[in-house]
Amino acid sequence: MKRTADVVIVGGGCMGASVAFHLARRGVTNVVLVEREQLLGTGSTGRNAGGVRHQFSHEANIRLSIESIAMLERFKEEVGADIDFHQDGYLFLLSTQASVEVFTANVARQRGLGIAVDWLDADAAAALAPGLVTEHVIGATFCQRDGIADPNGVTMGFARSAQAAGVSILRETEVTGVRIVGGRVAGVDTTNGAIDAPVVVNAAGPHARAIGHMAGIDVPVEAYRRHIFIAQPPASGGRWNVPDSRVMVIDFESTFYFHREGAGVLFGMGDPHETPSFDLTVQWDFLEQVSPVAARRLPALADALIAHAWAGLYEVTPDANPIIGAARDLPGFFLINGFSGHGFQHSPAAGRILADVITSRDPGMDLSPFALERFEDRKTGGEHYVV
Ligand SMILES: Cc1cc2nc3c(=O)[nH]c(=O)nc-3n(C[C@H](O)[C@H](O)[C@H](O)COP(=O)(O)OP(=O)(O)OC[C@H]3O[C@@H](n4cnc5c(N)ncnc54)[C@H](O)[C@@H]3O)c2cc1C
DSSP states (O other): OOSBOSEEEEOOSHHHHHHHHHHHHTTOOOEEEEOSSSSTTOSGGGGSOOEEOSOOSSHHHHHHHHHHHHHHHTHHHHTOOOOOOBOOOEEEEEOSHHHHHHHHHHHHHHHHTTOOOEEEOHHHHHHHSTTOOOTTOOEEEEETTOEEOOHHHHHHHHHHHHHHHTOEEEOSOOEEEEEEETTEEEEEEETTEEEEOSEEEEOOGGGHHHHHHHTTOOOOOEEEEEEEEEEEOOTTOSOOOSOSSOOEEEETTTTEEEEEETTEEEEEOOOTTOOSOOOOOOOHHHHHHHHHHHHHHOGGGTTOEEEEEEEEEEEEOTTSOOEEEEOTTSTTEEEEEOOTTOHHHHHHHHHHHHHHHHTTOOOSSOOGGGOGGGGGGTOOOOOOOOO
């Protein structure tokens, strides 16, 4: 095991793997990525819905999407891995005038940044997703270049490429402390011994706050459980009236969403009563709350079999924007945390930006919306499209 490195990355999800890849691309390969589980990508990354969209409300997030989606489109050529990216679009259904007004402003912002987003009426929305019921829908937005990709493919693509360039990956190794000497980062303690390094990256997903505490830095990221259910066609056979395409449909008011997943349908919904915790047990009572909403929008789900379900953790900041950059009060400590339910899709750009910051390059965008210190001023104006 390496005892010294230029950079230690804590966490082997999509963020840690992306930072490792982009550092290696910049010639920084004396890097150790430390993951406490046996495999990479088993945290939030391995439990997400795979959704990728341009449709965000905050300009900084739209910019992360533009760069990330462009990279996902050329992932095979650029990183060398298949990621099963289907650009069948994201369809947002709106049922209140207030939402239509918010989306009107946001569609203008998205179009201003060059994104082709369409306004649809309820009938046109229904035509995009056979089986969908658009009762009470008064408007919808659709972006064809949004879609679904494979989080494991992306994470392993980044990790393998970084490893091939010389980055070390330590599995089953837990970071237990951040070492600080003379007011700056000096390395980490792990369950397999210490690693000296002048740079430590906190890429611990929902556990970012714990790594922050080890360094004396408060990282305001809370973990919230979110469920995903997989429905299969009813055993009786016959035609199952669900979309053939993988269009992602989001009922914005209820946060119910679904997309085709193999022969089945993947669906989920936010639970407004969920409180912060690291609990990953599936709460089957919650399905009783989701089912009527699901059956109203996609009646085929009413008599479907629930074949599989799991829970994962959203890593949520107070304004639902991520934290990307250096910790002002601790030289050598860097953060890539708090993506608030949309981190998988932003991992390509976020990792590139942090690699630029670490290597003192110009990241080419205003990082103030992502600064850790923004929370000191209680500034608002974060992301509104948290699904
Ligand atoms: C149900 C659900 C659906 C989602 N749907 C989408 C979606 O459709 N689109 C999208 O873009 N995003 C989605 N997300 C969000 C996305 O999954 C996350 O934003 C993203 O995976 C965060 O990646 P990460 O690498 O920061 O965290 P993680 O994947 O959790 O990785 C962090 C890693 O750090 C490791 N670690 C923690 N502490 C230590 C330690 N002390 N020592 C060593 N290792 C440590 C963990 O084991 C873990 O592997 C969803 C999330 C959930 C839960």
